[in-house]
Amino acid sequence: MSSPDDQDRSRAETYAEFAALVGGLAHEIRNPLSTIRLNMELLAEDFENSDPDSPTKQRDRRAKAKIDLVRQECDRLQKLLGDFLDFARQESLTLEPGSLNAEIEQLLDFFSIRATEASVEIVRYLDPELPAVRLDRETFRSAVLNLLLNAVQAMDETGGQLVVRTRPAGLGVMLELIDTGPGMDAETLGKVFGAFYTTKQGGSGLGLPTARKIVEAHGGTIDVESAPGRGTKVTIWLPAPPRLPKGGRPAASTPS
Secondary structure: OOOHHHHHHHHHHHHHHHHHHHHHHHHHHHHHHHHHHHHHHHHHHHHHOOOOOOOOHHHHHHHHHHHHHHHHHHHHHHHHHHHHHHHHOOOOOOOEEEOHHHHHHHHHHHHHHHHHHOOEEEEEEEOOOOOOEEEOHHHHHHHHHHHHHHHHHHOOOOOEEEEEEEEEEOOEEEEEEEEOOOOOOHHHHOOOOOOOOOOOOOOOOOHHHHHHHHHHHOOOEEEEEEOOOOOEEEEEEEEOOOOOOOOOOOOOOOOO
């Protein structure tokens, strides 16, 4: 009879094989899709350069509209494939000690233009005494960026406020993103981490599931609270490594 460790190892190997299979399939789909889109662009250029006084002008206009529609669908499928690869990819994270505040500051500076365009005010409450955490910087930033985009898109029509707060919490740190958007009902809230579930036009439904995978790969947790008319709060908790004394090893616990 196999041990629990053997079973876990077998499941991990099976998942890795499956992730490699679907990743390869997605790449195989992406290549002909890129060819289709390129040829649609060339066809569109042909119609744009056609004689405006041609007797087939109206027919050319209808054909151009159909070509534009195919191009839009190609773009949508390429984005979906990209999101799917991010979700299915089996990556080994490189976790290094770093400052969560510094990562959030840089990300918000980069994101501020998008927020301003949507009339969203970003309010920062970053605790200066926050302990260091272990991060794979690029991967973690992509997860938080997706959450910021979700919050701002929820307030695109009316504008609003997005509070970004960090604070110590237990044996780790907390990152909170609180928006003043329309919020979600209980049914929608219960599905937000389901793969391919989305309420956004053109959305892939893989943003939040991917963010959860990334956060959990950091040893953390992610939670969403929301209610109609009361906005949405996303909470990420990350563990903080033990503080190291001068000797470089965690201090030994003293008996009570």
